[in-house]
Amino acid sequence: xxxxxxxxxxxxxxxxxxxxxxxxxxxxxxxxxxxxxxxxxxxxxxxxxxxxxxxxxxxxxxxxxxxxxxxxxxxxxxxxxxxxxxxxxxxxxxxxxxxxxxxxxxxxxxxxxxxxxxxxxxxxxxxxxxxxxxxxxxxxxxxxxxxxxxxxxxxxxxxxxxxxxxxxxxxxxxxxxxxxxxxxxxxxxxxxxxxxxxxxxxxxxxxxxxxxxxxxxxxxxxxxxxxxxxxxxxxxxxxxxxxxxxxxxxxxxxxxxxxxxxxxxxxxxxxxxxxxxxxxxxxxxxxxxxxxxxxxxxxxxxxxxxxxxxxxxxxxxxxxxxxxxxxxxxxxxxxxxxxxxxxxxxxxxxxxxxxxxxxxxxxxxxxxxxxxxxxxxxxxxxxxxxxxxxxxxxxxxxxxxxxxxxxxxxxxxxxxxxxxxxxxxxxxxxxxxxxxxxxxxxxxxxxxxxxxxxxxxxxxxxxxxxxxxxxxxxxxxxxxxxxxxxxxxxxxxxxxxxxxxxxxxxxxxx
Ligand SMILES: Cc1cc2nc3c(=O)[nH]c(=O)nc-3n(C[C@H](O)[C@H](O)[C@H](O)COP(=O)(O)OP(=O)(O)OC[C@H]3O[C@@H](n4cnc5c(N)ncnc54)[C@H](O)[C@@H]3O)c2cc1C
Numbered sequence: 001x002x003x004x005x006x007x008x009x010x011x012x013x014x015x016x017x018x019x020x021x022x023x024x025x026x027x028x029x030x031x032x033x034x035x036x037x038x039x040x041x042x043x044x045x046x047x048x049x050x051x052x053x054x055x056x057x058x059x060x061x062x063x064x065x066x067x068x069x070x071x072x073x074x075x076x077x078x079x080x081x082x083x084x085x086x087x088x089x090x091x092x093x094x095x096x097x098x099x100x101x102x103x104x105x106x107x108x109x110x111x112x113x114x115x116x117x118x119x120x121x122x123x124x125x126x127x128x129x130x131x132x133x134x135x136x137x138x139x140x141x142x143x144x145x146x147x148x149x150x151x152x153x154x155x156x157x158x159x160x161x162x163x164x165x166x167x168x169x170x171x172x173x174x175x176x177x178x179x180x181x182x183x184x185x186x187x188x189x190x191x192x193x194x195x196x197x198x199x200x201x202x203x204x205x206x207x208x209x210x211x212x213x214x215x216x217x218x219x220x221x222x223x224x225x226x227x228x229x230x231x232x233x234x235x236x237x238x239x240x241x242x243x244x245x246x247x248x249x250x251x252x253x254x255x256x257x258x259x260x261x262x263x264x265x266x267x268x269x270x271x272x273x274x275x276x277x278x279x280x281x282x283x284x285x286x287x288x289x290x291x292x293x294x295x296x297x298x299x300x301x302x303x304x305x306x307x308x309x310x311x312x313x314x315x316x317x318x319x320x321x322x323x324x325x326x327x328x329x330x331x332x333x334x335x336x337x338x339x340x341x342x343x344x345x346x347x348x349x350x351x352x353x354x355x356x357x358x359x360x361x362x363x364x365x366x367x368x369x370x371x372x373x374x375x376x377x378x379x380x381x382x383x384x385x386x387x388x389x390x391x392x393x394x395x396x397x398x399x400x401x402x403x404x405x406x407x408x409x410x411x412x413x414x415x416x417x418x419x420x421x422x423x424x425x426x427x428x429x430x431x432x433x434x435x436x437x438x439x440x441x442x443x444x445x446x447x448x449x450x451x452x453x454x455x456x457x458x459x460x461x462x463x464x465x466x467x468x469x470x471x472x473x474x475x476x477x478x479x480x481x482x483x484x485x486x487x488x489x490x491x492x493x494x495x496x497x498x499x500x501x502x503x504x505x506x507x508x509x510x
Pocket of ligand 1 (some may be wrong): 023024026027028029048049054055056057058061068069070073075087116117118130138151152153154155157200210272301362363364395397401402403404
């Protein structure tokens, strides 16, 4: 028997290769694997990763000084304490943390490295996802899975945002994008210009003052910066007296609340927050403070508030090793950058920290019974599934808090869903939104960050109210995802068991 979506309700189809195909071995994929092992250990999974190593973002980005820009007590997993002294951590420490978790929990043998998922088609007749995967130098293969879990991140791994500066080919020095940092690149004694003012630029500028002759941050628009100690004194004190896990839980809770408080203050009392940040910059910079360089034309947290650990960027500027120029690029020329103001920036190396290019679903061509799924036409369901798409989950982390907070609650929810499906003898789970798909929408992406604005047309829809929404409120989402019943009248299950309500509900879809 099959419903109108073609979903098999008879259970007679052959078993899939794995119960869950997890795409990506970054933070999101690892969180899901660890949750599966803890919560539904009897279900099988494969983690499919296009790169040769795990870590995703933290393996790809290798530029000088690469580090987190949120604290590791919330960027770390709920299940594994962050034990380093520094809370704002460098890329290699984050990679160590991820590798240790994967090895200690026996996750590595489940990872299929150097394997890119090209397409995923939901076959309703077998109630399985059929993935086409590719490995270098090998024939394309098919892998089947009951549920597809997209931990594939949010940006294009092959192509960063190309700001297309005129005259680029005239420049005689090196032009580097931080996404593709050349291993061992020697910038000793060079005059470096970093274009951009976001987290990447703010990280690289002070880091490169170690060897460069001088580093200039060239920005079109300033960013709000907040200086904060890289070491969390409370966390480190708690660790001395309390068991590691308890100390971590308390610090994580503290930081979640603090992040939430600061974000809400910025949204409700922007003038107060601006005043605070401006005062801090003035104190740190003294006579090097330049109002034009540190006064963005938007409010704090309309774009991600940029963290400056131990005020390193301010220190580099104060020491005269770095500076910030606020101007527009006219063109690159042989010796540097000609600015629209008429000034010229001499450079040996230009770094284009101009941002990422958004990519949805790891650029996988997703379809349901052969019909392409356009994610921009779908609503988020509980921030982790999509309207009328069966057995598919995703992680799109918070814009106003650490990514892992979302990765952990989504993984926990999907594992509970898997257990619930098993208990109900169901093979299909689909949040059903009746035909019209015309819920009042809310722009949760009212973030003016470039990569969000450039990718808006690709983003799934978000309604004004839960559950059809990608909320930006971890504290509430966590309670919601944990406590709201799986069968909430929207999530419909289908499968061999006669008791499930799948058929009429699934008929309502599409
Ligand atoms: C430089 C930088 C610093 C950041 N700092 C922070 C921070 O401090 N705090 C914070 O909260 N967030 C930060 N972020 C956001 C960051 O990306 C997330 O924190 C997090 O690492 C994302 O994890 P992920 O597993 O979802 O995605 P990713 O880390 O992007 O991993 C996705 C994985 O999926 C794989 N993949 C993708 N498509 C396919 C496919 N079709 N087939 C097979 N494999 C595929 C990729 O190869 C990759 O390994 C930062 C981002 C960048 C770029």
